Amino acid sequence: MLAILLLAHGGAALAQAISPAPTGATAPSPARDDIADWQVRLELAKLLTESGRHAEAAEQYRRVLQDRPNEPQVRAKLARALFWSGKRDEAAAELARTPASALSAEDRLLQAEIHLAAGRHEQAIDALRAYLALRPADLKARLKLADVLSWRKRLDESLAEYEKVLAAAPDDRQVRRRYARVLTWAGRNADAISELRKSLGQ
């Protein structure tokens, strides 16, 4: 009996001891004599970016990619550095080469900015939608999407986006006036007048 009790107790204690624990933090890369050049170059590129030396940062990211061509996050960083150094087309090309799964929300927004600057509205809409799927509460980006949709005459979709923005920010008069303008384009003049009156506090 004693042996059975001990067995049962031991089993319970072991089961308790192997229960899962909280996840820990990720450690930074250690400084070692055999540290790879690409790791050092990555740190240099980050520092150059932080120092506003974007063209040099882009060069360093390119050299990292020569050693590590399958690092999509590095490619996204290269695109960012290219964008900030004024090379928007090259930035767009690098983002296009990056697998969609590796693009962060910020990368998507950058992609949208690049497409907008180049007048590629349909691609900008796709990028903004992908961004908003990850950051649905970003009203500024949603307003931009509403605007771009209206420029492409996709008025119903545009109005739906404006309505989402106004639901979150009903007192924003400027947004309401832009909404009213798109209602006019959609031939809904009575609704537009009603919205304009609201924006005037009537």
Added chain:
Amino acid sequence: MGHDASRMQNGKIRQLAAFLFLSVAVVAACLVAYPHIRRVPLLIATSDRLLSQGEIANALEALRQAMALGGVPVSKADAMLEVALKAGEGHIAEQMALLLMDKGRVVDSGRVGRTAGLLDAAGNPDAARDLLERRRGMGPLNKREALHLGDLLRRTGRYDAALALYDETLAANPDDTAVLADRAETYLWMARPTEAEKAAREMLARTPGSRAARVVLARALAAGGKSKAAIVEYKKLLGDTP
């Protein structure tokens, strides 16, 4: 008199009955427990065999069953630890290492280190740290394990304990660049870049060709807001013209 003799006889009978009952109970307990106790070494041997056949999931299941039976004998804990390590099962390895250490057995630093590595990789850094600290209490850790423990201590904000560990490790190998680098970099974790820079410069003076020292120096300069100087150091390291 006759009455007393009868009472004594009844007492003896009760004693005998109690003795017999306890004997039967002990034998029954042994009969019940024996197959379980026998199963533990069998399960460990089975697990080892399954592992050698590449059946990792089944091997681990056998080990788990052995643990569920409880009372793993110390003589088998060593084998079980080895099997768990081969199979990459951190929790079982941890339990076996602890069992051995509880019994006063000094488990090899490398095996404890491999166990801690598995626990850390599985998202259980606290268990990894505790295990390494426990082992350190029984004797010095090898450099690799000391570096891992230092990192775990830093990650939980125990910077002074990490520095003490690095100093202890350096006492045996004063020019070890990995330990010197982690020690210097601990000041960065503590948001003390000036001290990190000083430690990195001392390290460079001691080991002039060390890339690790130059990396820490560059990081310390960057953290201290000396970005231009840090960029120069990174470029020196890469052989680029500054």
